[in-house]
Amino acid sequence: VFAHVVQAPEDPILGVTVAYLKDPSPIKLNLGVGAYRTEEGKPVVLNAVRKAEHQLVNDVSRVKEYLPIVGIAEFNKLSAKLILGADSPAIQQNRVTTVQCLSGTGSLRVGGEFLARHYHERSIYIPQPTWGNHIKVFALSGLTVKTYRYYDPATRGLNFQGLLEDLGSAPSGAIVLLHACAHNPTGVDPTLEQWEQIRQLIRSKALLPFFDSAYQGFASGSLDADAQPIRTFAADGGELLVAQSYAKNMGLYGERVGALSIVCKTADVAVRVESQLKLVIRPMYSNPPIHGASIVATILRDRNLYDEWTVELKAMADRIISMRQQLFDALQARGTPGDWSHIIKQIGMFTFTGLNAEQVAFMTGEYHIYMTSDGRISMAGLSTKTVPHLADAIHAAVTR
């Protein structure tokens, strides 16, 4: 009965790793998926995470019962504080409902499904380009996906005018997906002044902001600085949604830990919204897993572990920033034609190199360097040792 099923294409991002694993070359380099690597090219488990896990293992009072549908209450409270700020008036006024979800992706999906059922406007505007999964997550949630201009290939920066025009002509009430920081794939973020203009436009048109926060702390090294755009939206008293992921900033990728928060107008509304979020979650996966969220709660509640985490997080962000400088310097040293200053200007895990699909294919074929075909490279996958190889490949690709 399944003989008619056709072979599906590989995922455009995860498929890069599949191709990389098949390559027997000793010099191969995977810059596809956005996962942090050390200078030695190894994945890391943060010390704060190891210590939290030890505490959890040694606590014999812990059991494996089901969690509530919305997850661990303390995790939810601490997650809301992390993103909205410890002194957030919305939290103090109990206007925020937070539910534990399956990392960033699951949080976006639960938010999308909730909006499709309970919000009056179906259109969601996502930036062009964006993380590829956004399109499918929101379309399958039942929303109508539209795009707003975001990236300007000519300047390799923000198309701010285009963004304002497109959001300005969106129907009143439309949902707007915003990358909280470290925009994926472009590495281009609005300045705080531009954020303020975006906020005024969104509020004046009664658009509904939905923040995707997958990189809090990874952009600047500061958890507070990277949350600033969201906090200014929350400070004006209006509604918003935010999907948080602990994949990158705590290195908990495969533990699938995240949270969806919805900031409402009143405490009353927040209670009813939460009751409906439960009806979204229950038939999807019943309730979330315990382990990852317990690690996060253990770190966020303990001053020492929290401090240790922030130091380790800053070190990861700083290593990425240093890779940007090293790659830029290596291209300068080779006299590679073109302006490569965007490598040091862009923010977060990725550089949107501006290389085209043909140049990417050349670099994979000749240099065994793997990246997405849009020319995005994960700076976190680079090291001092591999920068010269990448610079050679880019130089060869653009001077061919």
Ligand code: PMP
């Ligand atoms: N949003 C963006 C912009 C991302 O880059 C990612 C991860 N690549 C996610 C969401 C979701 O990641 P996860 O589900 O692993 O938390």
